[in-house]
Amino acid sequence: MTTKAIGILMFFIISIQSLHVGAVSSEEASTQTVAPSTYTLELSRWNVSSDGTHPIETTNGINNALKWAHDQGYRIFKVPTGKYLISKGNSPADPQAQINMVSDMTFLLDDLTIIQKETNGFEGYRTIYVGYGVNNVTLKGGTYHGDKQSHNFSGKDQSYSTGTHEFGSGISSEGAYNLTIDGVKTVNFTGDGISISGSSVVIAGFYGKSYVYGDIDHNGNFINSTSKIRSKVALDFTSPKYKGRKYFAFEQPQGVNSNKYDVYFYSNGKYLSSVKQVRYGADLVQIPVGADTFYPVFSSNDLNNFFVILFSNDVSRNIVIKNSESAFNRRLGISLVGVDGIEISNSKFHDIKGTAPQYGIDAEAEGFFPNSNLIIKNNHFYNNTGGDIVFADGNTSSITDNLFESSIGLYIWKGFPNTTITYNTFNNGGLTMGGTGVADQNKFNNSQVNLSASSNTLTNASLVNSTLNLNNTDPFGSKVENITITNTNKTSLTSLNVGKNPVHLSNITIKGLTKLSALGGKGTDQNIYDNLIVQDYNAINGTGFPAGTYNNCKFSSTTTESAGLVINQSGKYTFNNCAFNALGKIFTINNMSGEADINFNNSNFTISKDVGYAAAIYIQGAKQLSFLNSTFTANNLTLKSTPFIKVGSIAGSTKPVQVKSFTIKNSTIKTNKDLDGIHSIDAGTGAPAYTISNNNFVVAKLKLKANDIKIDNEELTQ
Incomplete structure (x- = not known):
């Protein structure tokens, strides 16, 4: 090999070695700049005690370690197994007496680790705090334990009124974004x-x-108005109070004529955009990119009494609570007081007791912050003194696949519209929908279901020993379809109650006995009941009817029924294509609570035994009653002393008439004994002529007063 060749070879070898060394060095340098993801809290380094002692040192140590770990780039802060006592501090909600979370961090505890709040006498406190601007936080595992059992409710640690001590919390978020609480227990807090x-x-x-x-x-130009007011000068975002904040809202208005206002944004004096019809207490205004000033416009014609406060408000956003448990707290399991987007799933809420409202979950921002987009699914609620979930104000929620077992299951107030409630089971409590929404595929046991909003939908529901109350505030506000109500005992007073506003019900089936009546309420002439089935209706007090039109209904009594069905209040009643089956008593009709106007069309009336007291259909009082194109059957009679249809009270011939009009046409009365098919001679003094025409009487006979109109009736022997 020549000298030149050797030189080239050596250069190539050196070059390869250099490249290799350079690659290794670069990789090592890269490895050295990336911090490990998990930091395990060093107890001695930060002067932290894991045996439930030294609360001040422990609280300060954890907070200092969290800041340091964040600055070093750690993303998981792991706390060794133990019990950590968090200082009570020197004042209510003392910021130095809580764990102050940092952004971009998972606070990791194992199942045996306890974060314990030190015994105190403050009206309120926080144990771990995720404040505004602290985002992307996960709290995972462990138990956060309050001081409820040892708390000094006399207020020893404060000089002002002791109050209810309902604001001591385990985990507190104020405007945090992207917070996850996973596998955490929060128990025994005073709030x-x-x-x-x-x-x-x-x-x-x-x-x-x-x-x-x-x-x-709409172009951002000023125009005259006598009903609107705008600020004299542009408001800007230069105040340091806006730093890091993205939203604002006007609140607590006085001297305004509307609960909404408008905002117009400008950039360097040029119109940028606007937001219209912003609601006080319900909406936040987002500051557009590039906007430096804005003008608000309010509906008012009273400058002398006008006043409003401008806040930079924001809510917690994108919150997840899962696989967790909140129990034995005095006030609430979870309070939602300003949130946009939260999912609460696979968790337990129970034994909340001590001070109102005592619910598992409460969404209630009191008209100051909005609550919106709530998802509650696959949770178990039980033993909560106030109830399981209450939504007082907000907008839009989904509640699905939950088990509710407290005395009140789910209560939605008028101030919280647009709720979807699906595939839940309610035991012993029930559902109240005061806000608009849809409930579908739910099961109720020993419960009350109350629909009282302007519009509600309840479909495909199963109720056992439960009551459905319809009190919608608007006509036909409740859509109720495909409901089965089954009574296995007499614990329910009624199965279905209708209120004062019209409803349209479809495919409702009621089975079994109630304490009073299967149906309740006065109803209205406009009510519509399609395909209503009532089986084994009440045998003691009778089953009453709300007013309205009944299409394709079916009523059948128990095997011991004696009182029958009852119409005894004013209103218009129409029965089309209905069937009534009883032992010996089908109807008692009187004017105890008002005169009814009743029409039966194309309907069937059947008794399976001897006629009961007075008559199978006993008509003591009515404004008007007619049977058209109907059939009356009694094929198992052993006695014939009591009529099938009686118009007038027993021995009522000398009493003033109570049945003002009676008609039966194009109908058939068929019996196996020659009893009186229609008996009208006791109708009373002044009774008008009743019309009995174009009817067939098979075996049954006619016994009518002298002035009755009898036309083309045929009496057959069989």
Whole structure:
């Protein structure tokens, strides 16, 4: 090999070695710049005790370690097994007496680890806190334990009124984004196990002297108005109070004529965009990119009494709570006081007791923060003194596949519309829908179901020993279809109650006895009941009817029934293509609570034994009653002393008439004994002529008063 060749070879070898060395060095350098993802808390380094002692040192140590771990780039903060006592602090909600979470961090505990709040006497406190601007946090595992059992409710640690001590919380979020709580227990707090709320900063208050009459058009130009006012000068975002914040809202208005206002944004004096019809207490206004000033416009014609406060409000966003348990807290399992987007799943909420409202979950921002987009699924609620879930205000939720077992299951107030409730089971409590929504495929046992919103939908529901109450505030506001109500005992007073506003019900089946009546309520003439089936109706007090039109209904009594069906209140009643089957008593009709106007069309009436007291259909009082194209059957009679249809009271011939009009046409009365098919001679003094025409009487006979109109009736022997 020549000298040149050897030189080239050596250069190539050196070059390869250099490349190899360079690659290794680069990889090592890269490895050295990436911190490990998990930091395990070093107890001695941070002066933290894991035996439930030294609360001040432990609290400070954990907080200092969290800050350090965040600054070093760690993403998981692992706490060794133990019990960690969190300081009570020097004042209510002392920020130094809580674990203050940092962004982009998982706070990891094992199942045996306890975060214990030190015994105190404060009205409120927080155990772990995720504040505004602290985002992308996960709290995983462990138990957060309050001081309820040892708390000093006399208020020893505070100089002002002791109050109800209902604000001691385990986990508290105020405007955090992307918070996950996974596999965590929060127990024995004087207030809430978990509090998810908004964050608020007061910017300024404005009186009428800062405003002028005027509006702004869709191009951002000022225009005259006598019913609107706008700020005299543009408001800007230069206040340090806006730092890091994205939303604002006007609240607590005075001297306004509407619960909504408009906002117009500008950039360097040029119109940028607007937001219209913003609701006080329900909406937040997002600051557009590039906007530096804005003008608000309010509906008001009273500058002297106008006042409003501008806040930089925000809510907690994108929250997940799963596989967790909140129990034995005094006030709530979870309070939602300002949240947009939360999913609560696969968790337990139970034994909440001590101070109102005592629910598993409560969404209630009191008209200051909005609550929206709530998902509650696959949870178990039980033993909660107030109830399981209450939504007082907010908008839009989905509640599915939950088991509710407290005295009140789910209560939705008018202030929370747009709720979807599906595939839940309610034991012993029930559902109240005061806000608009849809409930489908739910099961109720020993429960109350109350529909009282302007519009509700209840479909495909199964109720056992339960009651359905319809009190919708708007006509035909309740859509109720495909409902089965089964009574296995007499614990329910009634199965179905209808209120004062019209309803349209379809495919309702009621089975079994109730304590009072299977049906209840006065109803209205406009009510429509399609395919209503009532089986084994009440045998003691009779089953009453709300007013309305019944299409294709079926009623059948128990094997011991004696009282029958009852119509005894005013209203118009129409029965089309209905069937009534009883032992010996089908109907008692009287005017105890008003005169009824009743029409039976194309209907069938059948008794299976001897006629009961007075008559199978006993008509003591009515404004008007007619049977058209109907059939009356009694094929198992052993006695013939009592009529099938009696118009007038027993021995009522000398009493004033109570049945003002009676007609039976194109019908058939068929019996196996020659009893009186129609008996009208006791109708009373002043009774008008009743019309009995074009009927067939098979075996049954006619016994009519002298002035009755008998036309083309045929009496057959069989």
